[in-house]
């Protein structure tokens with residue numbers, strides 16, 4: 602028996618799995634770029650759909666390209682009544698991420714053609730997915746409360762329309778703008794777990810709906826996108842500023858992870874967390890203070906004191922929930938909102954993967970035995 606030796610790295614830490622020009626992270630300096638453009642610049646000057654175009658097609662669109670992209674997406678925002686009917690059968694107590702994963706996969710039933718070498722097929726799939734995912738998230742939210750889904754409003758742009766479908770209220774322009782920036786911040790982040798999941802699925806040459814559905818399932822976990830919901834639950838159970846220190850000490854003594862903190866790549870504060878914090882403050886100055894923000898600040902102070910030397914600082918999931926909470930969004934929709942945004946990154950990596958595809962098929966370090974005799978049932 603010949604043994605091949607490969608260094609095993611748990612979690613593939615530090616192992617490149619692709620060559621990519623989509624985004625760049627410097628975890629020591631706290632730098633994030635999409636297609637070479639600093640995230641701070643995009644947050645200030647771009648929009649989510651323009652950023653999605655940049656990520657997926659590789660460059661900033663001209664005014665006409667952006668307009669066509671926006672119109673295409675607007676045209677495809679509705680979902681088929683059969684999908685709505687299917688969603689009505691989902692249990693209302695089900696988690697919206699499970700509902701989203703199921704609905705995203707169901708798109709493959711309705712748009713079954715698979716022509717991965719046809720640029721027009723790729724373009725249409727991109728548009729359909731970006732357009733319909735927010736509608737499905739909002740529809741499930743309405744249905745679980747016993748309401749019909751709110752139809753998309755053609756007068757509203759991408760971010761405003763999502764908030765409208767969720768609440769049946771046209772949002773204030775500041776709310777829509779802040780939400781749009783949140784989507785931009787979440788759109789892409791190199792080879793995170795859900796993107797890797799999307800790439801592995803893409804590498805089998807399956808359809809893009811399966812690619813997105815597998816990525817949604819991966820994003821849902823509390824070590825990844827699911828942390829944003831957990832952060833709010835944690836703030837709720839801490840309750841007051843005075844409880845922060847003992848609560849955190851207890852978690853650390855019991856070797857439990859503090860949600861919204863730490864990152865495989867960042868050893869400083871996540872640049873997206875900094876921007877989200879600023880957005881939260883902007884929102885509070887317009888709409889009133891949130892006492893959870895005081896808790897969050899104290900949490901950050903205590904964790905920096907206790908774990909800062911290990912490079913554990915707030916990540917993207919720490920401040921996003923405070924912004925969404927102020928926008929009136931229930932906490933179990935925080936991760937689906939992450940998915941609405943991250944679809945842009947998943948699709949960019951899907952396209953990049955198809956261009957140079959080879960199926961992912963890594964190896965293992967076998968730790969079992971060999972030549973074991975089969976024992977018949979009566980002798981076990």
Ligand code: SDX
Pocket residue numbers: 612789790792793794823824825826828857858859860861862863864865866908911913916917918
């Ligand atoms: C996202 O990868 C991406 O880019 C993801 C993401 C994206 O945009 O796609 O940025 C989005 O997923 C953000 C992360 C959300 N998750 C959380 O907030 C959950 C809490 N954080 C962690 O569990 C953890 O920090 C991870 C999962 C984010 C990273 O895990 P690693 O790289 O495997 O790190 P680790 O668990 O091996 O920890 C290394 C050390 C350990 O201490 P030692 O045993 O070496 O002494 O750091 C400690 C850990 O105990 N540590 C923490 C901690 N995170 C790391 N200790 C307490 N609380 C934490 N949150």
